[in-house]
Amino acid sequence: MSSSEHPTSETSNAVVGSSATEDAFTNPGPEEHSYRITDTEPEAAKRSERQVAILFSVSIIGTLLFIVSYFVFTPGATMASIRMSTLMLGLGTGIAFFAIGIAAVHWGKTLMPDRELSEDRHQLAGSDEDQAVALEIIRQGKEESGIARRSLIRNSMIAALALVPLPAILVFRDLGPLPGRVMHHTMWRKGVRLAKDSGGVPEHPALIRASDVTEGSVFHVIPEDLHKSDEPLDDKAKAAVLVMRLEPDQLHVSKGRENWNYNGIVAYSKICTHVGCPVALYEHRTHHLLCPCHQSTFDVTHECKVIFGPAKRPLPQLPITVDSEGYLVARSDFQAPVGPSFWEMNH
Structure with a gap:
């Protein structure tokens, strides 16, 4: 068979490339957004807000439990007292941190925006324009999260986060005496x-x-x-x-x-x-x-x-x-x- 009867490698590549172009699919974009019940019913949103606040309040109770247990269940010379102290301190700490975590997850899943967005990549430059855009994003995030208008969630979260470090302060105190003689x-x-x-x-x-x-x-x-x-x-x-x-x-x-x-x-x-x-x-x-x-x-x-x-x-x-x-x-x-x-x- 003559060489004219066989396509060259360049011809083959061109055919493959042409076929790939023809078979390429169009980006369908994000799926159609499904609204949650909290997006469409104000009462459901209020109910979810109260649930988040309750969880933050539970965290506050856990922190207070740790502090009270620290002074009430003082470990003595017996293993029983040591076990009770460890149990109560661990229970208080677990409740405090677990409740904050659950509250944050529930807040994000029910009240914060869940619409998918796509953005074009851009260079990370520190120009005034970019800083203005960043501030606008922060402002939008504040508005979308509802932290500004949902005072119940905001105040309960601030109280929980303000109290949750207190057990750590007490634990650090037990690491040993302060410098001195x-x-x-x-x-x-x-x-x-x-x-x-x-x-x-x-x-x-x-x-x-x-x-x-x-x-x-x-x-x-x-x-x-x-x-x-x-x-x-x-x-x-x-x-x-x-x-x-x-x-x-x-x-x-x-x-x-x-x-x-x-x-x-x-x-x-x-x-x-x-x-x-x-x-x-x-x-x-x-x-x-x-x-x-x-x-x-x-x-x-x-x-x-x-x-x-x-x-x-x-x-x-x-x-x-x-x-x-x-x-x-x-x-x-x-x-x-x-x-x-x-x-x-x-x-």
Whole structure:
């Protein structure tokens, strides 16, 4: 067959292009708009407006529930009180935010314009003309949403949004004390006996004799009179101590700390100086204390100085001795603020 009998590739492309042009369809535009009942019946619109306002009011009730629960259901030393406090605070927060979300969705679906619009793309320039157009769009949005003329929705929304941040303020307050010298002082003082931490707040804690602390052992310790505190959990968090025994010649004692240990028995704060996690891992062979949160490592033989990890300063040491009955007692409070190094900045 001759070449004239076969169409060239250029001819084929032209045919395909022509066919595609002929088969192209016309843009039908947006579908016909279906009006909602709230668009055609003023009474239905009013009813929907009241429903939105009620939902915002429910949010206000949820916020008030959180605030009241915060003061009424104070978590105590029992798990039941902690669970009740958590339940009521979570219930109040959930109602407050959930009701606002439902109100916004219901408002948008029943009262705000739902007509589809199409706009041509244009360059994003900051000319005066464009700014005027933007302001006009905002004005139209205000008018179309009805926020200007629907005072019931507007006022209830403003009240709900004004109150809903209050629980966050109370929660942030519980993250810890404000900057100051609060972490410089604990329940430890001269003559306070060291007691084993059994996990609760016993009225008759098990005291610790120097003879009870053998090399390689580690004791989690609290003040003997912790149960007399008005806020035992908070005071325990600051006063928690680890006690262990080394050979006296293994300790590198700095000047002024010669009598802070008793025959190789040393006591250090249990609170990591990084972000306050409990230091609870003791390596007997290396005499290292490890924080499980971020792996800060402290050398007990060198007064718990930091040898690894993000912590910036040693664990504070509690000066100890023994009383006339052989029980371990504190010589004084910590000589440095316990906890994260943030508190060291507030001398």
